[in-house]
Amino acid sequence: MISKTVDKKRELSINWKLLRQVILGLVIVAAILFFNARSPEKTSAVLSSTLRYAVPLILGALCGIFCERAGIVNIGIEGQMLFSAFLSYMTNVWTGNLLLSLLVGMLTGAVLGLFLAFLSIKLKLNQTIGGTVINILATGITGYFYQTGLTTQGKLWNIPLGPLAKIPLIGPVLFNNPPITYIAILLVIFSQVLLFHTRWGLRTRAVGEHPRAADTLGVDVFKIRYWNVIIGGVMAGLAGSFLTLEGVGMFERGMTNGRGFIALAVMIFGKWNPISSALAALFFGFANAMQIQLQFMGIQIPHQFVGMIPYLLTIIVVSGFVGRSRAPAAEGIPYEKE
Amino acid sequence: MDNTYSKTADALMDTDKSVILEAKHIYKTFPGTVANDDVSLELRKGEVLALLGENGAGKSTLMNVIYGLYTQDKGEIFLNGEPYAIDNPHDAINAGIGMVHQHFMLVPVFSVLENMMLGAETTKGPFLNKKAAEAKLRDLSESFGLEIDPHAIIEELPVGLQQRVEILKALYRDVEILILDEPTAVLTPQETEELFKIMRRLTERGVSIVFITHKLKEVLAVADRIIIMRRGKVVGTTTPAETDEHGLASMMVGREVILEVEKAPAQVGKVVLEIEHLNIHDNNQMHSVRDISLSVRAGEVLGIAGVQGNGQSEFVEAITGLRRYNSGEIRIDGKRMPQEKPRTLVEHGMAHIPEDRQKHGLVLQYPLTSNFVLCTYYREPFSRHGILNENEILRNAEELMERFDVRAPSPVTVAGDLSGGNQQKVIVGRELSREVSLVIANQPTRGLDVGSIEYIHKTLIEMRDAGVGVLLVSSELDEIMSISDRIAVIYRGEILAVLDAAEASREEIGLLMAGHISE
Numbered sequence: 043m044i045s046k047t048v049d050k051k052r053e054l055s056i057n058w059k060l061l062r063q064v065i066l067g068l069v070i071v072a073a074i075l076f077f078n079a080r081s082p083e084k085t086s087a088v089l090s091s092t093l094r095y096a097v098p099l100i101l102g103a104l105c106g107i108f109c110e111r112a113g114i115v116n117i118g119i120e121g122q123m124l125f126s127a128f129l130s131y132m133t134n135v136w137t138g139n140l141l142l143s144l145l146v147g148m149l150t151g152a153v154l155g156l157f158l159a160f161l162s163i164k165l166k167l168n169q170t171i172g173g174t175v176i177n178i179l180a181t182g183i184t185g186y187f188y189q190t191g192l193t194t195q196g197k198l199w200n201i202p203l204g205p206l207a208k209i210p211l212i213g214p215v216l217f218n219n220p221p222i223t224y225i226a227i228l229l230v231i232f233s234q235v236l237l238f239h240t241r242w243g244l245r246t247r248a249v250g251e252h253p254r255a256a257d258t259l260g261v262d263v264f265k266i267r268y269w270n271v272i273i274g275g276v277m278a279g280l281a282g283s284f285l286t287l288e289g290v291g292m293f294e295r296g297m298t299n300g301r302g303f304i305a306l307a308v309m310i311f312g313k314w315n316p317i318s319s320a321l322a323a324l325f326f327g328f329a330n331a332m333q334i335q336l337q338f339m340g341i342q343i344p345h346q347f348v349g350m351i352p353y354l355l356t357i358i359v360v361s362g363f364v365g366r367s368r369a370p371a372a373e374g375i376p377y378e379k380e
Numbered sequence: 381m382d383n384t385y386s387k388t389a390d391a392l393m394d395t396d397k398s399v400i401l402e403a404k405h406i407y408k409t410f411p412g413t414v415a416n417d418d419v420s421l422e423l424r425k426g427e428v429l430a431l432l433g434e435n436g437a438g439k440s441t442l443m444n445v446i447y448g449l450y451t452q453d454k455g456e457i458f459l460n461g462e463p464y465a466i467d468n469p470h471d472a473i474n475a476g477i478g479m480v481h482q483h484f485m486l487v488p489v490f491s492v493l494e495n496m497m498l499g500a501e502t503t504k505g506p507f508l509n510k511k512a513a514e515a516k517l518r519d520l521s522e523s524f525g526l527e528i529d530p531h532a533i534i535e536e537l538p539v540g541l542q543q544r545v546e547i548l549k550a551l552y553r554d555v556e557i558l559i560l561d562e563p564t565a566v567l568t569p570q571e572t573e574e575l576f577k578i579m580r581r582l583t584e585r586g587v588s589i590v591f592i593t594h595k596l597k598e599v600l601a602v603a604d605r606i607i608i609m610r611r612g613k614v615v616g617t618t619t620p621a622e623t624d625e626h627g628l629a630s631m632m633v634g635r636e637v638i639l640e641v642e643k644a645p646a647q648v649g650k651v652v653l654e655i656e657h658l659n660i661h662d663n664n665q666m667h668s669v670r671d672i673s674l675s676v677r678a679g680e681v682l683g684i685a686g687v688q689g690n691g692q693s694e695f696v697e698a699i700t701g702l703r704r705y706n707s708g709e710i711r712i713d714g715k716r717m718p719q720e721k722p723r724t725l726v727e728h729g730m731a732h733i734p735e736d737r738q739k740h741g742l743v744l745q746y747p748l749t750s751n752f753v754l755c756t757y758y759r760e761p762f763s764r765h766g767i768l769n770e771n772e773i774l775r776n777a778e779e780l781m782e783r784f785d786v787r788a789p790s791p792v793t794v795a796g797d798l799s800g801g802n803q804q805k806v807i808v809g810r811e812l813s814r815e816v817s818l819v820i821a822n823q824p825t826r827g828l829d830v831g832s833i834e835y836i837h838k839t840l841i842e843m844r845d846a847g848v849g850v851l852l853v854s855s856e857l858d859e860i861m862s863i864s865d866r867i868a869v870i871y872r873g874e875i876l877a878v879l880d881a882a883e884a885s886r887e888e889i890g891l892l893m894a895g896h897i898s899e
């Protein structure tokens with residue numbers, strides 16, 4: 043009898059959620075079509091800019107998701123991104139090999155992930171401090187070694203996906219992008235499947251919620267944590283590489299400009315779920331694109347206020363729309379055997 | 381080793397049940413404690429072996445060694461006569477050993493099915509094969525009569541069903557040996573009966589069970605053999621046929637135990653606590669407490685009997701200032717008390733022994749010294765001009781540990797490292813060492829051993845005899861009947877009757893607890 047009432051409750055809540063999402067989706071599609079009919083170039087520009095801004099946030103949020111789902115708080119994403127961006131860029135300067143630069147960026151993220159994992163799993167250091175160490179190291183070291191006036195052979199170029207790229211409106215936005223953007227989209231789907239439909243994902247979530255329970259079932263808590271933080275590092279590394287190889291094409295001091303932290307907000311907004319976080323990142327990207335558009339239009343408000351729009355929207359949405367979201371229960375707590 | 385041991389061992393030698401698991405000379409120490417001191421035990425195929433012992437006797441430690449969660453300092457484990465090294469739970473699971481832990485090992489936000497699969501995942505290619513797992517679970521449920529909704533989320537299930545999930549989890553891994561660590565501590569009498577039936581069904585299929593408990597009646601009801609542990613050692617082996625409750629109790633505690641509480645007639649004084657027309661609505665606007673009016677007088681114990689979940693928790697939380705109530709009035713010594721002001725209540729002489737000692741009774745990460753002054757730290761002599769007086773706090777802890785028989789390595793041990801019985805004594809010590817006129821005790825002996833139960837009961841009676849009003853809430857009818865002077869029965873948030881304990885019968889109260897009002 044008890045289990046039946048529980049059943050019913052869940053069915054109801056799913057329907058309600060689904061309904062809300064479908065309505066929201068329809069509203070967005072309708073709005074895009076409406077604007078597209080009025081001014082196609084502008085719509086397409088806004089959508090492209092949305093995606094460009096969202097990619098590093100998506101990758102950063104994925105990093106956060108992998109770490110936190112396994113129970114490790116990672117506030118060093120910013121530093122991982124910055125370090126990877128720098129080394130990617132330097133590799134590009136030295137060798138001109140974009141693929142190698144990309145790999146160096148990913149490897150840098152992974153190594154910093156390993157470093158964070160070591161600090162928090164082996165040394166049981168407070169994880170917030172561990173992440174801060176990475177952020178400070180990244181700012182310090184990249185700032186020290188960066189020299190102006192370096193030139194590169196170029197950056198990652200767009201790869202149109204054949205006829206798909208010719209579809210009106212969504213073709214150029216979705217199917218004519220440089221590689222890291224494609225990788226990011228694929229990684230969202232990959233992460234979603236990995237977390238919720240594979241053995242690895244089940245164990246990862248268990249370790250982030252109740253490591254001792256996982257341990258009593260023969261799951262190696264430390265191994266799962268190490269690997270997830272390293273995998274997360276690769277994602278943050280990609281985000282860094284995106285900035286120098288695909289986005290800006292250059293390195294500047296402190297160029298991540300808080301994206302690693304915004305990625306954390308995106309992750310929370312997305313309830314530690316890859317697809318929802320990607321949507322959240324797109325929302326941030328959209329707010330940013332709108333802000334740019336408004337500034338172009340030369341509206342008579344000080345641009346600082348316009349620049350605030352994405353953040354204001356974030357506050358409104360986070361406090362109103364999204365229900366209470368719950369972090370993995372064992373997050374931030376070092377696991378001790380015995 | 382011991383007389384009883386060799387005698388019964390001989391007597392049982394010629395049974396044809398083979399030994400499936402044997403632990404020999406296990407030693408396990410923790411900093412400051414010898415948890416297992418040369419412990420040996422053997423488990424035979426298809427039997428229920430009861431492991432009986434006081435809190436802190438080392439039962440869980442021994443089982444955690446066998447399950448691979450702890451590594452023993454010395455000693456060996458044999459499986460079907462062969463030495464078997466168990467270094468981690470994985471080895472134990474492979475050896476067909478399953479364990480239902482005292483504190484459940486379920487991931488609260490996972491579904492039943494996900495908990496089932498964790499660590500023993502069936503996959504199809506790279507993906508989880510949830511269908512196959514569900515089919516297997518349904519088969520198991522059906523064949524053992526353990527009905528469960530595979531998609532229910534653990535945290536939404538009542539404890540009884542959570543335990544069922546734990547048992548199914550072990551069966552899902554094809555256990556031959558099932559360790560149940562204090563499984564009845566969280567169950568109602570009916571659920572306990574149900575569990576015993578399940579245990580018998582399992583042994584009929586050849587599963588061997590180690591059943592850990594400290595409840596004597598249960599041991600006699602369900603065990604084939606009984607091993608008694610005390611302070612890390614095995615002190616005897618016996619069978620239900622050879623002994624009775626008194627025999628078991630004295631072996632377990634190491635001295636004669638008085639199972640009945642002795643008390644003089646109550647010397648009743650003025651009313652200390654008055655509750656008038658108390659109503660509490662829950663989130664769904666349902667009454668969790670309906671129009672309760674009660675009074676507790678100095679020098680008496682008012683017991684509130686009732687099956688768990690009939691509004692007791694909400695009721696106690698409201699009168700101790702931990703929950704808002706929708707209407708009604710609460711007075712202590714005639715003074716009206718404000719809502720949700722625990723400190724005001726404390727300052728008016730209320731002591732509270734909460735239901736969940738780990739969540740509401742103690743700060744588990746704090747040392748005992750701090751836990752002992754949680755209600756008084758801001759007053760002299762523990763604090764002067766806003767600065768804590770550490771010496772005084774330490775002295776206070778030492779004194780209370782002595783007076784309330786708290787067994788811990790030192791006063792600065794963190795509360796979380798203590799056994800349940802000792803944790804409860806810390807709470808009792810803190811609450812009753814103040815000047816109090818009223819004690820609210822909610823399930824004060826839940827999950828405790830005979831020694832601690834006896835101690836808590838004795839302390840409550842002492843308080844009553846010293847002229848304090850005691851409100852005791854318990855779902856253990858035995859406890860209510862042996863301690864109380866008056867008994868109120870709660871059913872679905874309502875008090876159905878208040879009876880004089882001397883005249884009330886078990887049957888009468890039992891019926892009221894099920895909602896039957898006699899003419």
Ligand SMILES: Nc1ncnc2c1ncn2[C@@H]1O[C@H](COP(=O)(O)OP(=O)(O)O)[C@@H](O)[C@H]1O
Pocket residue numbers: 380410411413414415433434435436437438439440441442797798799
């Ligand atoms: N992880 C641990 N760390 C330190 N001491 C422990 C630990 N587990 C148990 N103990 C101590 O070992 C003794 C035996 O505990 P336990 O096996 O839990 O007893 P039981 O299950 O019989 O109540 C107790 O004194 C307890 O405080």
Ligand SMILES: [Mg+2]
Pocket residue numbers: 439440441482561562
């Ligand atoms: Mg125990």
